[in-house]
Amino acid sequence: MVTEVRARLRRASRLLAGGLAAVVGGAVSGTAGGAQDLVVGAGARFATLGAAVAAATPGATIRVTPGRYAEPTVVVRVPRLTIIGEDWPRFDGEGAHEILVIRADSVTVRGLEFANTGISQMEDRSALRVTESVGCVLADNRFRDALFAIYLERSTGCLVRGNDIRGTGGVETRNGNGVHLWYSPYNRVEDNQVRGQRDGIYFEFSRGAVASGNLSEGNRRYGLHFMFSDSCRYERNTFRDNGAGVAVMYSKVITMEENAFLGADGSTGYGLLLKDITDGSISRNRFEENSTGLFLEGASRLDIRDNDFRRNGWAVRLMADAEDSRFRGNLFAGNAFDVSTNSRTLRSDFEGNWWDAYRGYDLDRDGTGDVPFRPVRLFALVVEKHPEALLLLRSPITSVLDAAERVFPVLTPALADPRPLMRAPR
Amino acid sequence: MIALEGIRKAYGRRSVLDGVSLALEPGRITALVGPNGTGKTTLIKVILGLTRPDAGRLLLDGEPVDDDGAYRARIGYAPQAPRLPENLAVGEVFAMLRALRPGAALDERLIEDFGLRGEWQTRVGTLSGGWRQKLSSACAFLFAPDVLLLDEPTAGLDPVSSGLLKAQLRAAREAGRAVLISSHILSELEEIADDIAFLSDGQFRFSGPISGLLEETGMRRLEPAVAALLRGLRVEQGGAPRSRVRA
Amino acid sequence: MSTIGLVLRASARDLARNRWLIAYAAGFWAVTEALFYFGGSGPQVILSLLNAVLFVVPLVALVFGTAHVHASREFIEMLLSQPLSRRSVFAGLYLGLALPLTAAFLLGAGVPLLLHGAAADAPRLALVLLATGGALLTLTFAALAMVIALATDDRLRGMMLALGAWFVLTLAYDGAVLVLVSAMGDWPLERPLLALMLLNPVDVARVLVLTALDASALLGYTGALFRRVFGSALGPAVAVAALSAWAAIPVLVARRRFLRRDF
Incomplete structure (x- = not known):
């Protein structure tokens, strides 16, 4: 062969x-x-x-x-x-x-x-x-x-x-x-x-x-689908209203640039679904109004940079076995959940992203917040475990939960962006 | 003109009115007296429909009144320790009352007599107790009603104002209106009242012309007569039941 | 009808001059302006405003409404000694409380939203639903305030009850639901949960706005019922209907109470 x-x-x-x-x-x-x-x-x-x-x-x-x-x-x-x-x-x-x-x-x-x-x-x-x-x-x-x-x-x-x-x-x-x-x-x-x-x-x-x-x-399953196809590249494509925008599975070194992942809003709606892939890069893409913008399962060593996540249900969902990915310069705005996970220990690394939920300050005027931002809310963990709890989204009780978690951070993963951007990069 | 028949009212287990009947006649002023907390105010509120009696009925010219409150067009009411909307100015109170009863005949003599025009822009909340009393009485007289219900109308009034009010009350009697006044100051009532209704423990111990009460008790003045009535009650309560004093 | 109008006008004029009500409208305006000034994007402002609406609207309507009805005791007595039916006095009183409150909310939150929202990339539907939800919440809680005020003669007791009702409906209820979900996580909770949401006006208003604002997340849930409800116009329609019912029920309770009680 x-x-x-x-x-x-x-x-x-x-x-x-x-x-x-x-x-x-x-x-x-x-x-x-x-x-x-x-x-x-x-x-x-x-x-x-x-x-x-x-x-x-x-x-x-x-x-x-x-x-x-x-x-x-x-x-x-x-x-x-x-x-x-x-x-x-x-x-x-x-x-x-x-x-x-x-x-x-x-x-x-x-x-x-x-x-x-x-x-x-x-x-x-x-x-x-x-x-x-x-x-x-x-x-x-x-x-x-x-x-x-x-x-x-x-x-x-x-x-x-x-x-x-x-x-x-x-x-x-x-x-x-x-x-x-x-x-x-x-x-x-x-x-x-x-x-x-x-x-x-x-x-x-x-x-x-x-x-x-x-x-x-408007395709039934995926807008674009990779299976056992290494060293591929896709760029400047638009994926709209598909079951899921793009699924990349069992493939290495995939380059994904400047695509738009839009409106995958079904119960299995993923803008970009990654499963068992390594060493790819995802940069300058737009993820908008998907149930889940970017889903990583068994995905490792990815460089995820300068993407825009707007108005998704979950901007990024990292499963426990996703590791060593780097998130840099991404923009998170208007998502119900910025980052969610089913694990307490996350080995991915966020730095220098912009989060609309960030409420910190920048006293030394270096353009990044002086207080780290923890993008995984306690309520996100609850929903990950009990999906029906989603109905309480935006309830004042979830703010109380999150505030309590901020004071006593014991349940949410230690994941934090140590240098969140003060101004939206784009 | 207006009559109560067998009115009963209890607050919880405490019976306030226990089968009370009273008729107010045109051209007569009735004094409603009795110890504190005996239900004088409740009685007046029953006439107004502010308080719902547990039993009994209210007749106007011999007919039971409707529940829609239209009969109150013939009643003027000055509440005890006048409770009026505090954010409104005096003039606005009158304007509102007039708006509620468009086309009704007006009797503004008390407004003039009391000099309320001088306080026209004053907010009710900033009025003194006496001025509130004047405002309240003037409101009661405003539509020249067939029935006047005045709950402690002279409390807090200076002697001059009190005299002016009494003059208006006499004029009302002359005009054939039925007047009910509750008051503690018996000497004032004696001056102008024709009938007296003495309420105690939920029932009338006496109800009829003042002359009848004086006769009954053998007194010459109202105050000792009422005192005698009260003493009699104490004896009655303390001792064996005996026949009631009646007109 | 005209007597209702007269009572309403007298009551509303009284309220329009009330400085707390003016402060309420001004406060909402200031918060909304500040959110736009600092907060940036439209959806974000709507979100922050949603939180404010869910928290503040019931609180103000309950506390202010209870205090107002208590303070209006004299006014009510005066009206009831006039040739007016209790029905029309009640209608005038309720509208005289609810409409100025609603107007204050709509002015305070709605006008800046419309002014900025047109410019920002805010989803229009969410704006409309937020205004609708806030207005219906105001009507509901104004009626609840009347129920409380008419059931209590003591002002302090009324105020405690109002605060208690606010705490239960905005926080404790959802907290209990959360505990329920955690405890019964293995059971199919879809249907009971939707029903529980409909039983609390604050939740109904919240879910109503969510259908426009967080549709992506709601549709992400695997439950077929959720998808049916939130994937169509059915969700907002049911929520608006439930909120309207919620506005109506306490009005009827308060009215019944008003027609029977002694003043």
Whole structure:
């Protein structure tokens, strides 16, 4: 498995340049160098995409004219093929089958609309599948009511960009993922919009992936999901109103920057859910109006810096086995609970963050409070143990509890920010 | 004009009025007397409906009164040790009373006689006891009511004011009004009262014309007559029951 | 009706001049202004204000109301010796107490909130619910004050009762609920807890504001009932209905008492 992927990676490095060049400039003029230029459509030479693909030679360009196409699954085995739709011709899976399968390197698919694959419990039925290929480009396509929209398996060096994916919004068991990468390292997923799928984007056993500029909204489970995918990076994405914004599980060295985690407000609503991950960094993200902004379970050695946590139920929930993470320069405002935990001993480290609940002073005028801030309220511990007690949130009795705890700090963890910022950093 | 029939009132186990009947007639001034704490004020409040009797009824011109209090339009009341809203100015008290009874005929003679116009802007809370008494009496007379109920009206009044009040009371009698005055100062009552009602232990020991009481007790003045009545009561309480003094 | 209006006007005019009431409004205004001046963001100010409202509104309405009704004894007697029905005198008295108090609250807390709140990034719904909750709390506790004042002739006793009621409803009740939750943590407490919250007007007002302010946290709880209640307009609707009932019940009790008692 691993050696196979490595061999493909070497090939990918040769082909990647060509593939990307095709995106940037070459794809527009498919006829350059006397290559084939095939046209599909009613009254054209080819009535179906399948017929055109069968006739195509490597490097050919297939133009699909507007219309509705319903034909058996088309499998591309010709490398360097470019398929371009004019005004989004609609390929209908008739609720029964996959639509386009790529089994060749450096294939470009652009401007098609894929619809209606139907639901299967037996296979991960996908509108557009790339299998064991390198350097493919899937750009500016539309997907409507597909179980899985784009599925990359054992493929690498591909670019998935600018696609508009709208799922059925069906429940998890009858729904698939928007963009799914399986054993597919070093791919890029950029500027796509995914709605109404199970997971918006899912990286499974796919290291080195980059996701940027995507909008993942209203997906049933996660906006973005990592499983066993190390050394990935995602940035400038927006995750809104998903079951949970992003789940990162069993992965190392994930870089998470400048994303917006918004409105994951279900009972399992997490802006960012971390489970058994190490050595990542989370910086300059926004967490707003999630049930829990950032949830850390078995997460360690994370650098969490310059993030904004606003109006979440719980801004940060640290489970007992989360350790050695550093919180610096983060902003906490309008959260019901800033930090909560189920443990008395916390081995994470907060310093130089801004807390709206901080009521200290700065006599030496160094910009940080002279009194440490203890972000874990006693009431948060009570709620962690007895969730129903949440109904007493903001009750004067909880202020009494907290005041008592401040005078006799015996129950809440020793966790404190020794140098809380006096002014909001942003 | 206004009559109480078989009024009973108890506070807890303490019976204050124990089957009391009394009729106030037009053109007559009735003095309500009795030892302290015998229920004189309670009786007046029952007439006003301020206190709810446990039994008995209140008749106005022979008809039982309604609970909506409309009958009080015919009653003027000056409470004991006048209790008036302290934040209002004197003028505001009158203005409010007039607003409560729009279109009623007014009798402002006491206001003028007492010189209350001079205190028009004064807040009730800062008035002296005597001035409050004047204000209270003037309020009672304000609407020229058919029935006047005055609870200790001369307490704290200087002799001049007291005389002015009495003159108004006589005028009221002339005008055919029924007046009930409670007071401790018997000599004052003797001057102007026609009838006397002596309340003790929840019942009237005497009720009728003053002349009748003097006759009964063989006294010439009201004060010794009432004293004799009181002595008789003590004897009665201490000794065997005997027939009551009646008119 | 016009007699109610007359009594109300006389009583309200009396109160409008009352310096404690003016101090109450001014105090609320000052606190709100100070919160905006020092406190920064809108939601935070609303939160601080929520605490102030839950603490101060019941206290002022109870203590001030009880003292006011006691002090109005003479006024009440005077009114009742006039040709007015007890019903209309009661209505005038209650409104004459509750409306100036509500006005003082709305002026003191509401006006600066509207002025600043429009500028700050405060959730509008929370502002509206806070004002609604505070106003309904005022009506409720003004009525409770009347119940207490009409049941006691002694001013000191009335004041102690008022303070006791305040302590129980703002602090002790929630404390007991917290103990209950800790002790019965293994039982399904969702339903009983929601019911317990509805039984205390201070809790109802608090939860009402929470539905707008801390919806994220409330929805984070796993209970299906919570989600049903707080995930829709149902929560605020139920809370407003319960608060209105809470305002009505003590009024009826006080009225019954007023119609029967001796003055």
